[in-house]
């Protein structure tokens with residue numbers, strides 16, 4: 180009996196040792212960091228003054244500045260652009276989407292981290308979430324203070340973003356933004372403050388996860404954040420869509436200018452629940468009759484724009500943005516117009532995507 184117990188103990192110890200060995204030798208996840216510029220790659224003349232130039236520091240220097248990332252993942256870096264994100268554009272969005280899809284298709288990486296300026300980070304995140312055909316993690320990250328600043332946030336944010344990308348729990352959450360110890364769904368996140376480090380918020384729903392001390396915990400999953408909705412693999416450009424801002428006593432001039440500029444769609448950033456005054460209303464209705472797709476959104480920053488409240492959308496041929504802010508509604512409308520002009524279908528996209 181004693182002999183049997185000793186034998187069982189022996190095999191138990193051997194199997195634990197084998198498991199430990201397997202765990203410690205299993206390769207780290209392969210994470211590629213695609214760099215586009217922004218403040219996270221920004222450089223200033225002094226550590227205490229705010230002035231700096233975005234997009235100055237190349238990817239190699241960013242990676243060397245945070246050696247801890249190499250303990251979490253097998254890291255590769257690739258410079259896609261070196262711009263302030265106010266200069267982000269459709270050509271770069273398409274390039275990013277096509278490159279990320281290629282990396283996943285060829286199984287070259289397990290996850291992507293994208294360093295990006297914060298000004299349009301939410302737009303890139305939403306564009307990618309609609310066009311990436313994989314449930315592997317794609318994590319966007321930026322910084323509010325340049326690498327040369329005394330209290331720079333880029334290094335910690337980058338480490339956190341790599342950690343989120345490398346974590347198995349991130350699979351299936353779609354494209355996310357990791358900033359300031361929080362994880363946000365691409366669709367819902369927005370920049371809310373011009374200079375503060377806690378600028379990113381999801382005003383309607385909050386973060387889906389929290390990051391602390393090298394760990395991410397998820398609490399929610401966005402049900403609108405999975406599976407590729409638009410294939411842009413062959414596209415070189417997108418239909419033109421303009422945003423027109425609503426305000427008291429606005430005239431129709433911005434709408435007329437957008438149409439003259441060739442807009443196929445207009446996202447109207449309306450007052451309250453997407454409302455407009457008489458002059459703007461007339462111009463929007465005329466545009467809609469001339470087959471320009473009109474989407475009512477809101478300048479308020481939170482909440483939904485609802486169908487058929489003060490405006491009879493079906494009769495006027497308008498669609499509503501639901502809870503997408505104007506800049507995100509523009510992205511969905513541009514992509515929608517690559518597939519259809521059918522207003523009912525486009526409205527359906529806005530209520531589902």
Ligand code: SIN
Pocket residue numbers: 216217218219233262263264265295296297298299321322323324
């Ligand atoms: C930018 O968006 O490139 C400049 C601002 C920033 O990254 O915080």
